[in-house]
Amino acid sequence: MGCICSYGPNKQGGKDPTDGDKNAKIRPLPEPTDGKTVDPTYLKKEVVAFTAKLNIAHSTPYHQGALKLVDVVTNEGNGYSPETGHFVCPLKGLYFFTVHMSVAGRAHCEIYKNGESVTTLYDTSHPHDCSQVATISTIVELKEKDKVWVNLWGHGRHEIIATEDNDTVFVGFYLGYILLLDIHRYIRPDIPTAMDLEDYFSTGRVAFTAKLCTDHSRPKNPGPMKFSMVQLNEGSSFNGESGVFTCPRDGVYYFAVNASIYGRGHCAIYKNGEKVASLYHANSGDDRCTQVASMSSVLKLAKKDEVWIQVFGSRYDILATEDNDTVFTGFLLG
Known part of the structure; x- marks a missing residue:
């Protein structure tokens, strides 16, 4: 599914076709030696995933624009920036994003992609002295350097809270196959062995x-x-x-x-x-x-x-x- 992969050595002790570059994208497979399938190799996908929480000091923000969730729990692939609140796509493909928003009053936010609203959330908790959690999710297709963030809508007080017991959380991850599988599970003799695996996996999304x-x-x-x-x-x-x-x-x-x-x-x-x-x-x-x-x-x-x-x-x-x-x-x- 458009994944970044690296090859392990084959059974004949062949050289890693990525020449040791773990960030190299999949290259066309070598021609098979037996006329049917390529030498057994293994695929391992780079993980792109993050979880970030709103800091207590930033509870009930008053500003309009990107919500900066600076308490980073996980940031595999280093795509999320706590300084900007933006996730900058390091690898093209499909991504799942969700925001869990603790609300004590009224709050309105959206998931943005490159400055455009993808999906929006408005929640009001009654009575006003209670807190609730509202969630919105989406899947988007991204190119490298595309940006996704949680955007605060409108002016004035946003009653989105962060306390010792109430978290507001932004989560995102790449929807690739987590592969550590023999290539024979995916490549059949009738599939051209010199095809680009990135294109092959994308057909299964x-x-x-x-x-x-x-x-x-x-x-x-x-x-x-x-x-x-x-x-x-x-x-x-x-x-x-x-x-x-x-x-x-x-x-x-x-x-x-x-x-x-x-x-x-x-x-x-x-x-x-x-x-x-x-x-x-x-x-x-x-x-x-x-x-x-x-x-x-x-x-x-x-x-x-x-x-x-x-x-x-x-x-x-x-x-x-x-x-x-x-x-x-x-x-x-x-």
Whole structure:
């Protein structure tokens, strides 16, 4: 999946074709010696992943623009900068990002890519003396040097908090296969052995991010939610009109839904008509406000299995507005 790889020595004691440069990108495979397959080698992917937290001193920021989460927990690949709050892509490919925002009052933030909003989150906690956690996630395709960050929207006080017991966290990682596998598992005799492995692995990518459009806000009927604003659909397995993901290949998959709710919302992740993980969130009454509720699951799927988000119950106060996104995301783990 567009990964940075290095080769180990082959069984004949051959030289590492990357000439010892662990950051070299995959090169075309050498011609096989037996006429069928290349010599057995091993692939190891460079990891690109980070976790950063808001520092207590930066709690309830007043500024507009990038939120600087300076307490870096993990920064594999050195793509995240605590000085700017930006993740600068070191390796082209697909990336998953999520922000978990502790809120005590009102807060509005967005995940930005190169200055453009990808997905937005607005959350209000009532009563105002309580704290809640709101989450938003997305998958984006990046080129080297593309930038992604958490952006604060609007002027004035943002009641995003960081305390000893409440963390606000920004997480991102590269969606490549974590490979330490014999090359024979992937290269068949009928595949040209001199092809570029980067192109070969890219054909197996399966990932999608889709948002509820404003026309489908507060769905009127139970059943699959139609996430028709499809932002990314690697593998072409998600159908925005039906809201259903159809598995293109056997494997283990991750799915998540971030639902903006004003009132009561009840939905669940479904697999082949069976409920897997359910979410119910209510903020009704005089203190009704917009809040974000999230649910996720890892599922083992066979080809043609179907996964979707289904609403049920008597009220469907799940929103999609200019400032409130409801997002369905999924990707192949391996």
